[in-house]
Amino acid sequence: MESKTENVETAHLAEPSVFLMDSYIEATKEFKSEGLYPELDLEDRAKNFPSYIEELKLHRTAPPEGLVPMTFFWLVNNNEYIGRVSVRHELNENLLRAGGHIGYDIRPSKRRLGYGKRILELALIEAKKLGIHKVLVTCDSTNIASRKIIESNGGVFENEMSLEEGLPNKLRFWISLT
Ligand SMILES: CC(C)(COP(=O)(O)OP(=O)(O)OC[C@H]1O[C@@H](n2cnc3c(N)ncnc32)[C@H](O)[C@@H]1OP(=O)(O)O)[C@@H](O)C(=O)NCCC(=O)NCCS
Numbered sequence: 340m341e342s343k344t345e346n347v348e349t350a351h352l353a354e355p356s357v358f359l360m361d362s363y364i365e366a367t368k369e370f371k372s373e374g375l376y377p378e379l380d381l382e383d384r385a386k387n388f389p390s391y392i393e394e395l396k397l398h399r400t401a402p403p404e405g406l407v408p409m410t411f412f413w414l415v416n417n418n419e420y421i422g423r424v425s426v427r428h429e430l431n432e433n434l435l436r437a438g439g440h441i442g443y444d445i446r447p448s449k450r451r452l453g454y455g456k457r458i459l460e461l462a463l464i465e466a467k468k469l470g471i472h473k474v475l476v477t478c479d480s481t482n483i484a485s486r487k488i489i490e491s492n493g494g495v496f497e498n499e500m501s502l503e504e505g506l507p508n509k510l511r512f513w514i515s516l517t
Contacts, residue, residue: 347453350421352412352461355395359413360388362420366446373447398425407431412465414445414458421449424462428469437500437509439477440466455488463492467516474514479507486510 353359364385370376384391395411402408408428414421422445427434434440441462445454459476466474476494478485490496494512501508 345416345452347416347457350414350416350454350457350461352424352458352465353415355392355411355413357389357392359415359418359420360385362418363413366420366422366448369447370444375444399428407434410465410469412462414454414461416454420446421454422446422458424458426462426465426469426471428471430475435475437477437502437511439475439511440471441474441476450484455484456491459488459492463514463516472516474516475511476514477509477511480510481507489514 364381367376367379367381367384371379371381398406398409398411400408407430409425410428411423411425413423422443424441424443427438427440427442430440441459443455443458443462445458463474476489476492478489480499489512493514495514497511497513499508499510
């Protein structure tokens with residue numbers, strides 16, 4: 340693990356890029372080791388990286404059936420992939436109920452350094468550029484870190500939604516961007 344003194348303030352959002360492939364792959368190995376993306380074949384992803392990047396970019400203008408347009412950004416510090424965030428341009432019924440406008444992940448080896456707060460702060464700037472003035476951000480009721488991230492970025496709690504049996508409830512927060 341890196342030193343705890345790294346400068347989170349220099350982290351910025353960038354468009355997904357082939358130039359970040361090596362650290363993206365390392366980060367994804369970390370996510371896989373905590374059980375995420377079990378189906379993802381990393382060798383295959385690395386082989387087809389340019390088309391993966393193009394696929395991500397297409398979500399902005401031509402999203403897959405049933406999904407709203409969204410923009411993906413990667414959080415980068417010192418030319419290294421730190422995490423990812425997606426900003427959905429609008430809400431459909433499911434997003435309004437549980438998913439919200441913004442979703443983010445920080446790679447396991449870079450957690451508890453302040454990057455979670457930073458990635459939402461930067462994503463809100465992008466949301467404003469997209470013309471979203473009232474942003475819905477949600478988290479599982481069990482996700483203490485995410486709740487802190489949302490509240491430290493101005494999130495005002497609205498309510499708690501129960502989802503299907505076995506899943507934690509979702510907490511819904513609104514952030515005004517005026
Ligand atoms: C949730 C997540 C984004 C947090 O990222 P992070 O970089 O560790 O967040 P930060 O370092 O900015 O920490 C924010 C706060 O949460 C606290 N925190 C972080 N991880 C924590 C944990 N596992 N348990 C309790 N508190 C935690 C931090 O101490 C900090 O608290 P403070 O405000 O009192 O200082 C990261 O754990 C993650 O990617 N998890 C998996 C995906 C996920 O849950 N995404 C969010 C979906 S809503």
